[in-house]
Amino acid sequence: MNLAERIRDRGLLLDGAMGTELQRKGLPAGTPPDLWNLQNPEAVKEVHASYVEADSDAISANTFGSSPLRFAAHKSSESWEIVTRRGIALAREAAKGRALVAGDIGPSGFLLAPHGPTTDEEVERSFAAQAKVMDEEGVDFFIAETFFSLQEILLATRAIRSVSARPFFLSMTFEKWRRGFFSIMGDPIVAAMNAMAETGAAAVGANCSLSSADMIEAAEEIRRAVPIPVIIQPNAGQPQVTPEGTFYPETAETFAENIQKIRALGVEIVGGCCGTRPETIAAIRAQW
Amino acid sequence: MQEDILVKLGEAVQAADKNHAVELVTRGLNLGMRATDLVERACIPAMQNLGDLWEEGEIFLPELMLSAETMKAVMAILTPRMATEQKEHSTSARIVIGTVQGDIHDIGKSLVAAMLEAAGFQVRDLGADVPLEKFCEEAAAFQAQIVCLSALLTTTMMGQKTLIDMLAQRELRQKVKVMVGGAPVSRRWAEEIGADGYGENAIEAVRVARQLIQGN
Numbered sequence: 212m213n214l215a216e217r218i219r220d221r222g223l224l225l226d227g228a229m230g231t232e233l234q235r236k237g238l239p240a241g242t243p244p245d246l247w248n249l250q251n252p253e254a255v256k257e258v259h260a261s262y263v264e265a266d267s268d269a270i271s272a273n274t275f276g277s278s279p280l281r282f283a284a285h286k287s288s289e290s291w292e293i294v295t296r297r298g299i300a301l302a303r304e305a306a307k308g309r310a311l312v313a314g315d316i317g318p319s320g321f322l323l324a325p326h327g328p329t330t331d332e333e334v335e336r337s338f339a340a341q342a343k344v345m346d347e348e349g350v351d352f353f354i355a356e357t358f359f360s361l362q363e364i365l366l367a368t369r370a371i372r373s374v375s376a377r378p379f380f381l382s383m384t385f386e387k388w389r390r391g392f393f394s395i396m397g398d399p400i401v402a403a404m405n406a407m408a409e410t411g412a413a414a415v416g417a418n419c420s421l422s423s424a425d426m427i428e429a430a431e432e433i434r435r436a437v438p439i440p441v442i443i444q445p446n447a448g449q450p451q452v453t454p455e456g457t458f459y460p461e462t463a464e465t466f467a468e469n470i471q472k473i474r475a476l477g478v479e480i481v482g483g484c485c486g487t488r489p490e491t492i493a494a495i496r497a498q499w
Numbered sequence: 500m501q502e503d504i505l506v507k508l509g510e511a512v513q514a515a516d517k518n519h520a521v522e523l524v525t526r527g528l529n530l531g532m533r534a535t536d537l538v539e540r541a542c543i544p545a546m547q548n549l550g551d552l553w554e555e556g557e558i559f560l561p562e563l564m565l566s567a568e569t570m571k572a573v574m575a576i577l578t579p580r581m582a583t584e585q586k587e588h589s590t591s592a593r594i595v596i597g598t599v600q601g602d603i604h605d606i607g608k609s610l611v612a613a614m615l616e617a618a619g620f621q622v623r624d625l626g627a628d629v630p631l632e633k634f635c636e637e638a639a640a641f642q643a644q645i646v647c648l649s650a651l652l653t654t655t656m657m658g659q660k661t662l663i664d665m666l667a668q669r670e671l672r673q674k675v676k677v678m679v680g681g682a683p684v685s686r687r688w689a690e691e692i693g694a695d696g697y698g699e700n701a702i703e704a705v706r707v708a709r710q711l712i713q714g715n
C-alpha cells in the first residue's frame with residue numbers, strides 16, 4: 212500500500228513535539244534542537260522511540276532547522292548537512308521499521324525581500340540543498356511545516372520538487388484574528404490552502420500557534436477549501452511561562468478529544484506540535 | 500500649520516510613506532517645532548494606532564515592518580535633536596538596554612531605547628541577541644542605574660530571570676534596577692522574577708524608568 216492509499220484508507224497519526232520534549236531533557240533555551248543530533252543523540256532517539264511506542268504511524272526527524280541559511284544565522288560551527296543526515300538516521304534507528312520517517316523542513320528564519328534581506332533564489336537554494344540530503348537519506352516523505360509565509364512555503368515546495376519525487380506535506384501556521392485565520396504575513400487561510408494544494412502536495416494544512424480547541428475551527432475551513440488530504444497538528448494550548456519553566460495547559464485527554472472532533476470533520480492526518488507529548492499521541496490512538 | 504504637520508506626519512508613519520515623513524519632519528523643524536513634540540504627538544500615537552490595528556488583525560507584519568522602517572528614518576533625524584532639547588532637564592541617569600541571548604528581535608527594543616534617549620537618559624543600546632554576561636559587564640562599566648531587558652520569545656524570557664540571578668551573584672543587584680519588556684512579558688511575570696519595573700509599551704517604559712530613578 213502506498214502512502215496516498217494508506218492516508219485515504221486509514222488516516223495517518225504523526226508524532227508530537229520534539230523541541231519541547233528535548234527542553235524537558237535539558238536542552239537549554241536558545242540552543243537549536245537540531246544540534247542535539249550530534250551533541251546528545253541518545254536524547255533525540257529516546258523522544259522518537261517514545262512516539263513509536265505511543266503508536267505514531269510516522270515520525271518527523273529532528274531536522275526542522277537544519278538548513279544552510281538557518282545554520283548561517285545562528286553561526287553554528289556544525290555542518291547543517293551532517294546534522295541533517297544524522298537526524299534522519301536517528302529517526303530511522305528509533306522507528307525500527309514500525310513507523311515511517313519524514314524529513315522535517317522549517318522556515319528559513321529570514322524574511323524575504325522586500326521585507327528582509329533574503330532573495331527568493333537564496334531561500335530556494337537553501338531548501339533544495341536540505342531536501343536533496345534528505346532524499347539521499349531515503350526519507351519516506353517530506354513535511355514542510357510552521358511556515359508563516361505562503362511565498363516562502365511555495366519556494367520550499369519548488370525546491371523539494373526540483374530534487375526529489377517523494378511525497379510532501381505542506382503545513383502553515385495561522386493566528387486567529389477577529390476577521391478569521393491569517394498568517395502573520397497576512398495570508399488568508401483558504402487562499403493559502405488552495406495555492407498549496409495546486410503544487411501537487413500529498414497533503415496541506417496547519418500546525419503550531421493554535422490550541423487544539425481553536426484548531427477545530429481552522430480545520431473546518433481547511434477541509435472545506437481543498438479536496439486533497441488535510442494535515443492538522445495543534446499546540447497543546449498557549450505556552451504559559453513561569454519562573455519554574457514553560458507549561459502547555461491542554462491535557463492529553465482534552466487534546467485527544469479535540470483531535471477526535473477534527474478527524475470527524477474528515478481530516479486524515481493528525482499529530483501534535485509544541486507542548487504535545489508521547490502520552491498525547493497515545494491518547495489520540497486510544498480513540499482512533 | 501504646525502497642527503497640520505503633526506496630523507500628516509502621523510498619517511505618513513502609518514502609511515509607511517518614508518520620503519513624505521522625512522520631508523514633513525524637516526519642514527516641522529524648519530518651522531521651529533520641537534523634535535520632542537513631533538515624536539510624542541505624531542510618531543508615538545501613530546505607532547500605537549498601528550499596534551491596535553495589528554491586534555485587530557487589520558494589518559499584518561509587512562505593514563508593521565514598513566512603518567517601523569519609516570519610524571527609524573524619522574527617529575534618525577529627531578533623536579539627536581531631542582537630546583539637545585532635553586539637555587537642560589536631563590536626568591543624566593544611565594541605562595543599558597538590549598534583547599536577551601537567543602532572541603534576534605530588535606524593533607520594540609530600539610523604539611524603547613529611542614524614547615528613553617528622547618526623555619534625557621544616557622542610553623547604551625547593546626542590540627539584539629546579547630549574551631547575559633555582556634549585560635553584567637556593560638552595566639558595571641557604564642555605571643548604569645537601570646538595565647532594560649527585552650524578550651520576544653517565550654523561550655528567551657527565562658533569560659530575564661537568569662540575568663537577575665546573575666546580577667545578585669555578582670553583588671550588582673543592589674546597584675542597578677532591572678526593567679523587563681517584550682510581547683509575551685507581563686506585569687505578573689515581572690513580579691514573579693523580581694524585576695523592578697515593567698513597561699507595557701515604549702511610553703510606559705519611560706514613565707517607569709523615571710519613577711525608578713526618582714525612587715533612588
